[in-house]
Amino acid sequence: MARTGRLRAMKIRAAVLEEFGQPLVVQEVDLAEPEAGEVLVRLEACGVCHTDLYTASGADPTGYAPCVLGHEGAGVVEKIGVGVTMVKPGDHVITLFAPECGQCIHCRSSRTNRCIAIREQQGRGYLPDGTARLSRGGEELRHFMGTSTFAEYTVMPEIALAKVSPEAPLDGCAPFACGLSTGIGAALYTAQVERGSTVAVFGCGLVGLGAVIGARLAGAERIIAIDLAENRLKDALHHGATETRVGGPDTVDWLKEQTDGYGIDYTFEATGNVNVMRQAVESAREAWGLATMCGVAGKGELLEVIPRFLITGRRVTGSSFGGVKGRTQVPLLVDHWLNGDIDVEALLSHRITLDEVNHGFELMEQQDGIRSVITFGGS
Ligand SMILES: [Zn+2]
Ligand SMILES: [Zn+2]
Numbered sequence: 001m002a003r004t005g006r007l008r009a010m011k012i013r014a015a016v017l018e019e020f021g022q023p024l025v026v027q028e029v030d031l032a033e034p035e036a037g038e039v040l041v042r043l044e045a046c047g048v049c050h051t052d053l054y055t056a057s058g059a060d061p062t063g064y065a066p067c068v069l070g071h072e073g074a075g076v077v078e079k080i081g082v083g084v085t086m087v088k089p090g091d092h093v094i095t096l097f098a099p100e101c102g103q104c105i106h107c108r109s110s111r112t113n114r115c116i117a118i119r120e121q122q123g124r125g126y127l128p129d130g131t132a133r134l135s136r137g138g139e140e141l142r143h144f145m146g147t148s149t150f151a152e153y154t155v156m157p158e159i160a161l162a163k164v165s166p167e168a169p170l171d172g173c174a175p176f177a178c179g180l181s182t183g184i185g186a187a188l189y190t191a192q193v194e195r196g197s198t199v200a201v202f203g204c205g206l207v208g209l210g211a212v213i214g215a216r217l218a219g220a221e222r223i224i225a226i227d228l229a230e231n232r233l234k235d236a237l238h239h240g241a242t243e244t245r246v247g248g249p250d251t252v253d254w255l256k257e258q259t260d261g262y263g264i265d266y267t268f269e270a271t272g273n274v275n276v277m278r279q280a281v282e283s284a285r286e287a288w289g290l291a292t293m294c295g296v297a298g299k300g301e302l303l304e305v306i307p308r309f310l311i312t313g314r315r316v317t318g319s320s321f322g323g324v325k326g327r328t329q330v331p332l333l334v335d336h337w338l339n340g341d342i343d344v345e346a347l348l349s350h351r352i353t354l355d356e357v358n359h360g361f362e363l364m365e366q367q368d369g370i371r372s373v374i375t376f377g378g379s
Contacts, residue, residue, distance in 0.1 A: 008033055009033070011029075011031075013027070014134075014151035016066050018066050020063065021056075021057060024056060024150070024358055029136045031134055041077055042376075043074070043376050045171040046073040046177075048363075048371070048374065051071065051178070056361070062123065067142040068141060068150060069150045071178060093161040093163055094176050100159060100328065101115050101159045103117070122143075122145070133155040150357055159327070160326070162330035165331070175347060183270065186322045189329070190323035193219075197221065198264045199212075200224045201241070201268045202267065204236045206370050208271075209235060209239050214322075215240070224264070233245075235370065259285070265285050266292070269292070280293070284315075290317065294319050352375075354376065356374075
């Protein structure tokens, strides 16, 4: 028996990455009871994110298999392990691949959300005590991003769950677990967009639209959305962009023309394309422009920056999960939705079943819709 065998395990259905470059295989696996500091969550919804596809493809050098993918989950606490105080059964929660212990050197600083409490084990596919709760026929199955939410249930550390209002529909909560919070947070927390400023967002997928939403919430005066697809630019207008532009080699010049030759106060890059990143840097305003990189570049790719752009006052920063401190700030973002300030429903383009998870990947590759969400059809 595996190490997980000493505890009672339940049978759950989950989407397993068996082999890189192959479709996920939905099957029955075993999930052991939560141990100390851990929580059993019944998933109600999970978004299909580009990072899942990136890992499944084998392109991610840190990836491992077999494991249960998925990290954009929302559900209900079913059971808690010994010593858990942050959540209780019945609580509605959003899963956090970026936990918030509240005590490590990074959690104690207001400058970052990069909690280091469980990083090492999480990166290897294990819960904080170095073991897995997932198994199959007595053989260990690793967790993914500390979440593994392409599954009916998951076991996670309590520090990696954000308790949210029970009034928020859980399918709409799912994108707050990754893409949507990443974009909104980049504007609100990383860049801290000031009221009345100018903003340009490169790429209008879920992260880019989140940055548009965040800039609007921050009171930006002009929000210019840039994408290659007209339908995404229309989406951007719906979520708060004031102007749109089809991207191209002339984008930097055009943005400067729009701003008396100076450039944009805050630019956000959400495509992962290093040439677009360079445009985001070069279109940032002389003297104080801030370019925030949200997209994930391909392995080994470099961002070229001409040093003079920095000497003359532009700044470049990166943003992971939008700089959002998950347990304390994700619930605040959900409250914006409940207050009517975010149209989450418009972001949920496809609702699919767990068995259709590979179709969710296809939709993403075809850039069909903004977010596909797996719903588990619970109560
Ligand atoms: Zn993601
Ligand atoms: Zn921490």
